Amino acid sequence: MDHSDLQAIIAEHAGRKGALLPMLHAVQKAYGCITPEAEAAIAEALNLSRAEVHGVVSFYHDFTPAHDPRPVVELCRAEACKARGVEALVPAAEAAAGGRVNLKAVYCLGLCSVGPNARVGDELFAGLNEARLVELVQSA
Ligand code: FES
Numbered sequence: 001m002d003h004s005d006l007q008a009i010i011a012e013h014a015g016r017k018g019a020l021l022p023m024l025h026a027v028q029k030a031y032g033c034i035t036p037e038a039e040a041a042i043a044e045a046l047n048l049s050r051a052e053v054h055g056v057v058s059f060y061h062d063f064t065p066a067h068d069p070r071p072v073v074e075l076c077r078a079e080a081c082k083a084r085g086v087e088a089l090v091p092a093a094e095a096a097a098g099g100r101v102n103l104k105a106v107y108c109l110g111l112c113s114v115g116p117n118a119r120v121g122d123e124l125f126a127g128l129n130e131a132r133l134v135e136l137v138q139s140a
Pocket of ligand 1: 076077078079080081082107108109110111112113115117
């Protein structure tokens with residue numbers, strides 16, 4: 001992690017109200033993780049304790065403590081997608097993912113009426129059935 005880039009991200013958000021979450025998202029996006037060093041720098045910049053920052057990092061599924069190089073498939077497991085049958089698709093998706101793909105649960109992708117839904121990178125996939133989800137995981 002290049003420290004000057006991290007400081008630039010911190011400086012960009014530091015003066016704003018409610019800076020912590022946007023700052024964490026920006027660091028996660030830039031580095032693929034939020035390391036203990038980044039947590040410490042953010043805590044210092046926002047005048048928070050490291051424990052407070054770490055608590056937020058560990059609470060949200062969006063933040064990861066170490067870079068995971070595997071491709072990510074985000075599968076919505078929130079209520080509307082549950083009602084539309086996502087849980088029945090999970091075992092096949094997990095089997096297809098094995099250790100190669102990071103199959104991540106997310107909670108609402110904003111397409112509730114057409115679930116089950118998933119996201120790969122910036123692309124959304126709606127109305128998944130087992131075969132389409134398995135194909136998505138295999139091609140990730
Ligand atoms: S609940 Fe799955 S997209 Fe909203």
